[in-house]
Every structure is written in C-alpha cells, then in structure tokens.
Amino acid sequence: MIKDDPVPAPEGDGALEIVLGRLLRIGVLVAAAIVAAGGLLLLITRGSWIPDFAAFHDVPSPLRSVPGILGEAFALNADGIVQTGLLVLIATPVLRVVFSLVGFARQRDWLYVVLTLGVLSVLAVGLLGWVN
Amino acid sequence: MPYIVLSSLLFAGSLLAGLLGALTGLGGGVVIIPLMTLAFGIDIRYAIGASLISVIATSSGAAAAYVREGYTNIRIGMFLEVATTLGALGGAALAGVLSTSVIALVFGVVLAFSSLQSLRSSHDVSGAAEPDAAALRFKLRGEYPLDGRRQPYNVTGVAPGFALMALAGGLSGLLGIGSGAVKVLAMDRIMRIPFKVSTTTSNFMIGVTAAASAGIYIARGYVVPELAMPVMIGVLAGSLVGSRVLMAVRVPILRRLFAFIVIVLAAEMIYNGITGRI
Numbered sequence: 290m291i292k293d294d295p296v297p298a299p300e301g302d303g304a305l306e307i308v309l310g311r312l313l314r315i316g317v318l319v320a321a322a323i324v325a326a327g328g329l330l331l332l333i334t335r336g337s338w339i340p341d342f343a344a345f346h347d348v349p350s351p352l353r354s355v356p357g358i359l360g361e362a363f364a365l366n367a368d369g370i371v372q373t374g375l376l377v378l379i380a381t382p383v384l385r386v387v388f389s390l391v392g393f394a395r396q397r398d399w400l401y402v403v404l405t406l407g408v409l410s411v412l413a414v415g416l417l418g419w420v421n
Numbered sequence: 422m423p424y425i426v427l428s429s430l431l432f433a434g435s436l437l438a439g440l441l442g443a444l445t446g447l448g449g450g451v452v453i454i455p456l457m458t459l460a461f462g463i464d465i466r467y468a469i470g471a472s473l474i475s476v477i478a479t480s481s482g483a484a485a486a487y488v489r490e491g492y493t494n495i496r497i498g499m500f501l502e503v504a505t506t507l508g509a510l511g512g513a514a515l516a517g518v519l520s521t522s523v524i525a526l527v528f529g530v531v532l533a534f535s536s537l538q539s540l541r542s543s544h545d546v547s548g549a550a551e552p553d554a555a556a557l558r559f560k561l562r563g564e565y566p567l568d569g570r571r572q573p574y575n576v577t578g579v580a581p582g583f584a585l586m587a588l589a590g591g592l593s594g595l596l597g598i599g600s601g602a603v604k605v606l607a608m609d610r611i612m613r614i615p616f617k618v619s620t621t622t623s624n625f626m627i628g629v630t631a632a633a634s635a636g637i638y639i640a641r642g643y644v645v646p647e648l649a650m651p652v653m654i655g656v657l658a659g660s661l662v663g664s665r666v667l668m669a670v671r672v673p674i675l676r677r678l679f680a681f682i683v684i685v686l687a688a689e690m691i692y693n694g695i696t697g698r699i
Contacts, residue, residue, distance in 0.1 A: 305495065306488045313628075314485035317478055321657055328428075328650040336425035340647060345464040353642050371646035372639075375474055375653070379635045381481050382628035389499060400559070405499055408629065411506040415513070416636035 305392040309385055316381030320374045327362075327370030334367055354418075383412055424647065427461070432651035434460070439479065439659020444666065445679045446620065447539050448627075449656040450476045450598040451532055455686040458525070458699055463648070465521045465528075465699055469597030470643030473631050475656035476599045480628035482657060483664060487621040494563045497576065497614065498622045501586045505604070505626055506633040508590025513634035516595045517641060526694030528596050532687035535602035536680045555579035565618050574615050582612040594634035597643075599627040 351357030352372050361369020386408055393401040434456045435449065442449035450472040457468035487493050516524065552562060552575040561579065564571040585607035592600040601623050608619035638644050693699040 303491075306491070306493065309495070310485045310488040313481040313488070317481045317485070317657070321478070321654060324650055324653055327646065328654065331647065331650060332425055332428065335647075336423065338424045339422065340424050340427060342461075342463040342467050342645070342648065345466045345642075347642060350642060352646065353640050368646045371650050372644070375639075375644060375646075375649055378474065378477050378481075378653070379632050382477065382632045385481075386499075386502075386629060389495060392495075393499075398560075401496065401499060404503055404559075408499065408502045408506055411503070411510060412629070412633050415506070415510050415633040418636060418640045 320378035323374030330367035435655025439656035443663025473597035505590030509594035512594025529691030
C-alpha cells in the first residue's frame, strides 16, 4: 500500500518549517553575539597590533581544533571566544539537519530518514577532521 | 596597518558586500574574497576561510525568513544536500592541494559566470509537467504560494541536477563561496523547479554545504578570528538590511552596476591567477 501511494504531499512539513526557521534564527543571533563580544575584546587588547596576513602561516594553534578553541574561550582569550561563536554558527545548520531527521522519523518517512543520516555522516566526516 | 584600522575597513567592506549581495541575489561571499586579496593583500586561504564563515551566517539568517514563507522545499533540499555536502568535502580536500594561483583562476571564472547568471531575468517556470522516475522515487514535488493559493509543481532531470549540485558543492568547498548561482542553475533550468522555490531552497542548502567544509578549514588554520570576526558581522548586518530593502524597492540599475563590478573583479582575479600574483 505504501509503495503504490502516489507520493503524498509532505503533510506536517509546515510545523517542521516553523521550528527550523526559529532554530536558524536563534543559532545565528547567538553566534553573532558571541563573535561580537570576542571581537570587542580583540579590539581592546590588540587594536594597535600590526597583523601580517599577506602569507599563510601554517603553524600549530589551539584555534584549529574544537577542544583547543573551547579551552582558549574558557581562559577568556578573545581569539577563543570569537572561534567559539564560529563553532556555534557552524553547528546551526548541522542541528537543522538533526531536527529534520526527527521530523522525517515522526512522519515515518524512512527513505528520508536514511538520506538525512547520509547527510549527517558526510558532515561528521568533515567536522571531525577525517579529511585533510 | 594597525589591526583596529584593518578590522574597521574589513567591516565596512563586508557590510557593503552583504548589502549588495542581498540586493542582487549574488551573496556577499563573491565580493569578500576579491576585496581581501586584491585590496588588502591578504592570502587567499585566509580570505576563503572568512568568506565561508560569512556564507553560513547569511544563508542561515535568510533561510529563517524564507522557510516560514513556505517557498523552501525541505525534501528537495535534503535530497540534494547529499550531493552538495559530498562535493564540499571533495572541494575542501582539493583546496589543500591546488596552488593559490589555480584557486584564484577558478574563482575568477566562477565569479564571472555568477555575475552573468544574475543578469538573467527571473522568469518563473511553473515547474515540470511530468515528474521523472527518480522524482517519483524520492517524492520530489511540492506546492508554493502563488496569487493567494498553493500552486503544485513537479520535478524532472533529477540525475543531471544531482550531478550539477555535487559540482556546486565542490566549488563551495574549494572557494569558500555559497555557489548559489550554480545551485539555482541546476534546480531552475535542469530540474524545472519554480524560480522562487529554487532560490530559497538553494539558500537553505548553502549553510549545510558550507558546514561540511568549515571543519576542514578550521583544522587547516584557514579560519582566523581576527579576520572572520569583522567579515562575519559585516556581511550578516549588510545582508539583513539588504533583504529588508529588497522587499521595499526594485533595483534593476543597482543589479546591473553590481554585476559589472563583479565582472571587473573576476577579470582581476583571473589576471592575478595567471600571472601568479595570488
């Protein structure tokens, strides 16, 4: 019966859309607030510093891994706070995919549950640093 | 240049880029990279890192509004995100191997294409008449608001559309841009998805696509807080203002002017890539 069903219009997507819209908005606002706070600290502590970004510096830094970034943020280092805001920003669309997974599971749309899990796996590969 | 001056100028430039990007539909990222590399002499890898971050911010910010209006098709978005995220991983891996000159060259070509694409009139196809087999299999269809009612549409060309989306994801991961122009081309021209649904669903996918390569960029050190901060805040603020203005006024002249500026920037990037200055 389910197989022959001529593709039901995705009912219930309306409620899902509202939740997703709210989630995206909150995520971006929280991220922007954290980045702005860290940025203010950055300007206060290092405003007169002469930076050099003309060449790429491939040096190890705690700001290149999630534990390192969080460690710097807890030490109230401006760099760490800004990077934490960026992590929140990156997490927002990822969380959006997780919410979609829940939404599709509630609709018992297993095909889309599998597709969403596929997207999450690809995101995990990128975010966990398995590609470099 | 002291950091306070650099960050203020980057903020102002990003604000303008976000504003124009929203007004023209090109997105802010396409101007940020030439601005940082050509005007400030910043290494293209840092520019790509900051741009990718701004792309996630604008995509999520705008998607929040569009999703509620009922144009965004979450199913089509999720289906195509399989292609774009895989492409993004490939593109980000490639970015670590290719020389900066080649990246600048590819960037210039994509930029020129995006600019020409933005000049196309936004004709509104009413969707495919008949769905193809893959569209039926993956339940790719929907409805969108049109003249006060819900207009249903079908989808076709799923296989070539999917392939082009993988390429769009690859360009996003390689260049730190949203590559919305390629995404809309795949969805509106090939898959025959109505224009407004294509643009909003494309925007919806950009954040997830960018998130796939963002982790790789951070691990490589492309994302530095000193540059990402003014760029992210500037582009986000600019695009929020821009999308408000967009609803109030029609801006064909501004659109043409911006497209012209972008073509000049594209030529400049190609020239710098060929001569090896970037």
